[in-house]
Amino acid sequence: MQRKKIAVIGIGSFGKLFVRYLFEDGHEVIAIDKDPIVIDSIKDFVTVAVTLDATDEHALRSQGIGDVDYAVIALADDFETSIICADSLKKSGVSLIYARYQTDLQKKVLELLGIHDLFNPEERAAKSMAETFSFAGMRSSFLLSDEYSVVEVTVPKRYINKTIADADLRHKYNINVITIKRPTTNKDSKRTSDSKIEKILGIPHGNTVLREDDIVVLFGSQTDLTKFLET
Template sequence: MKKQFVVIGLGRFGSSVASTLLSQGHEVLVIDRDMSKVDPFMSTATLAVQADATDESVLKELGIRNYEHAIVAIGEDIHSSLLVTLLLKEIKVNTVITKAKDDRHGKMLSKIGADRVVYPERDMGERLAHHLGSNNLIEHIRLSREYDIIEITAPKTFVNKSVDALSKMTKKKMTVIAIKKGDGVDISPHPDSKIEQHDILLIVGEKSLLSKLEQET
């Protein structure tokens, strides 16, 4: 289903988000103070505007309240990031997602009403570190402070064991939520499903346990 987004701030993160949403067929309004950053979207975005998003009258004139989701991708200018987020919430945009520079910035954004705060630089650094330090990791997703999701090649210690046996073996600190065998994927596998060599596993669990699994072969 086509959705409506406004992306404010067209640095690397904002441009990437906008381009991906457009490639998926969504309606996207892009805004930046710098015309050189707006230009690449003139022929692809639903609407591309050079404007100062900290000006409430500009946001109202552009009909921002009619957009379902707003992504505030202003990185270095914390004051502008906070002000734009606050204005979007006051205008009553349904969902406001804001990029944070650091934890302090993120806490301030949460306090003024950001529905979601993202840390692209930090998250990318963590993912890269996990990949570089792992023996079998395919993908690593941060889920919360305590839990992550990883996609790994089945470690030797898992082969010929059932999904239920693995859960019990780890005292239910992890759960196999999908198994990929060749071209087939078993979503929510049966507790008796056996893990085979070369299976790809999608696992949700405690960070400390998953970190250990990443080191196994």
């Protein structure tokens, strides 16, 4: 993995988790928020934690904002600040800007400003949860974009004891099997509650046999995955 320099502006509940995950993955993370208490709470989990007003272009430049690989505007409740911040980032030479939006109007305004890498974590989470409830056997889903997803599904009965080659999901549904999670028993566990674990089988081969209770991790477009799940 190539280490990136990433600035995250707006350290709310989403921002706190986001910067920690980025830092744990080895990236250089600059956390920016106007609240010193918030910055103090996150300083041990990022590379640099700075208290400043994101609407102050000079303050942003003082942190070398123009040198970051990515800038992420994660502000949730202050859209006016998001707009001013986005404009300041563009003027500072940041080429890759990701911005959070909450409404369709906010999305359109950001697009008019030339910000096209937009995200709405609440919308994605709600959609993933709705899909989990909507399809039998669905364990979880993760939206990679508006078009593509990764989903975890308990192997359908029609494929139990068949090989991946026999199931032929790639040609029938245009979806790929990424891996398989297979429930197994940890014989070394001292507690019964910890004895059941899911073993990741790695990249499966065509001759891998699908067993009852296997969890199949699939990648494909929303349309193709829906066709598979509805069959």
